[in-house]
Amino acid sequence: MIVVNERTRLEWRDGMTAQDVLDAMGYRFSLITVTINGEFVPKDDYDEHRIPDGADVRAIHLHHGG
């Protein structure tokens, strides 16, 4: 189990990447900052960065527009 933005729980599976989490959450915005257990993940690495079970994943959307 992993927790996204301290709220949503997602089933963890082996090989899960940062991109998988964004997909599962439907997060497609261009200004997202992803951290996993407090560590920043660069955008270029989303496809490769593996998420450990129990991870605290934050996908922080910057507010633009408005």
Add this chain to the structure above:
Amino acid sequence: MADKIKITIDGKEISVQKGSYLLDAVKKTGVTVPTLCHHKDLTPTGTCRLCLCEVEVRGRRKLVTSCNYPVREEIEVYTNSEPVVNHRKILAEMYLGRWPNVPAIKYVAEMCGITESRFTSNLTDENPQACILCGRCVRACREFALEKIIDFAGRGIKRHLTMPFGEVDPHCIGCTACAFVCPTGAIEIVDDLNHPLDPQMIRDHGMKVNAEMAVLDKDQCRMREVGTANIVDVMDAYDLLPVHNYQFGTHPETWRINSKMLKARYFTQGQADGCWKGCSMACAKTIDDFELKTGPYRGQKVCVDGPEYETAAGAANMGCFDADFLAEFNFYCDTYGIDTISAATTIAFVMESFEAGAITTEHTGGLELHFGATNETLELLHQMADGRGFGVDVGQGIRWLKQKWVKEYGADPDFLHDIGMESKGLETSEYVCKESLAQQAGYGMAIKGPQHDEAWLIFMDMVNNQIPTFEDKAEALHYFPLWRTWFGLMGLCKLCWNDVVPADNYATDEPHKIPEHVDNYFKFFEGMTGIELDESKMLDQSARVYNLQRVMCRMLGYGAREDDHMPYRAMGPVTVKEYESRAERYDKQLKEIIGVDPDGKITEERVGILRRYREDQYEKVMDAVYIRRGWTRNGVPKIERLRELGIDLPELVVIVEKDQE
């Protein structure tokens, strides 16, 4: 996305992004190669050839300019091989021979081991600030300023820049981007406008934004490409795009009016035209030669200034997923002087009322105002402008319509109040805020009514969960409205605060505030006035005006707690249909947040339970915000707060005295 290639540089293996430039990879390994025409924020052109490296591709070696060599396959790179060193030496000698006193040339020549040149000729220019034809200024003019003022003319040894040395081109906007990137100081800046105290300070910070626009925007918000229309796509993806009078947040036909469609089929202009020529964000987009189908200009080809996000989202709110309609609606609203947001939100309300039977064709003068009725909507717009028929009523706005329909048509006041998206008499702007308490309060507690200018907190609150407690929300609803008010006070555009973001913003303490950009604005202010600014001074400047406005509202009989509410449509599902469209979400909230098992309860009951909970939450957030703002429980500024801000003038105190606790 993660298309990585492994390459070797001087024997060291490194993994790089496919398509990225070799020079960046070389720098990553800690090797420095000389460069002259390269600038980190400009498209590399390979003009000076000093950054040469030797590259081995599938067994074959060649010399390439690393600054503009894209890495596409596995290669071996030599930054210091014999051919490289020899070539660079000759180049350096030639440069030094022609421009012996230019510091930038002397510096790179020295890097190549050259201090004297054998090549001097009648081309030799002794000027230490000579133009060395690197072309950075030409690129900056195009890429930062979106202009083509300076360019090269002539070939070979006759090659020279045509501006700004000769006649000053009147189209030059004086942005100074060219001078900023010039490595020699060949372009001189003469400041004689507005007399800012420290023009260099303003330029240095403005130039950062220019560079971000040139480099980052294409992967961030695409403001240059499609303007704020990009938000249509984002809002639809996050269930936040108002559809059918804010009942829903997404629609299968959004593609008909999204940024992709507008870019592909409509926008013909995208230059810095809207607010001031020279803005490097250039978010204003225009449709040329658009042929109108209705109204007084029917059949004529016109120029449409837009559409931008709010107008496109307004079309979604009216269920009109048709870009031709959108362009025509946009044009006529502008031409008639009607605000597109108020018009769309009012008409969306009219449509829902019509569909619910609260009004009929008898009241609309025969117009079948269903959602998606594009022709009828345009007809209504023309009526509004002409002062004809049903348009006369609709032009008065939602608050007025509600009163009339209740009084004269016997419509259900509760229903109209729940779905009429106005507060303080102003129509709400185009965001669905049901799932964000902070955004609801941002709308409801905005001094001038529910527009998004004061606080746009949906992502921070709903998606990021960054402000979970009432106090967190109150802090955000203290800071952001004041920050946004400050832009208005200074007459500065807000878009280059958060519609482009520095690449390393994520690493700051408060990424949501975009600290580097806040600092830019403080420096603009300081550069202009000489007064140093920090967050607390900025907030005080703003709070003085904000509190003054609130006191004036009070003077007019408003500006109290009861005025800060939003219709329930802004807070949650009003109808059974609305609840059921997102049943999974709401049922989960009943169970997990409110602690009520939805099983065995009919939808009406669920709607009621959720509503009581959400309305109560709203009251609580209001309490917290009033405390943070230094206002009474009734939402009136405390005299003590006015004193703190230095605006406890007797004529103000007398207005709020009776409200003090």
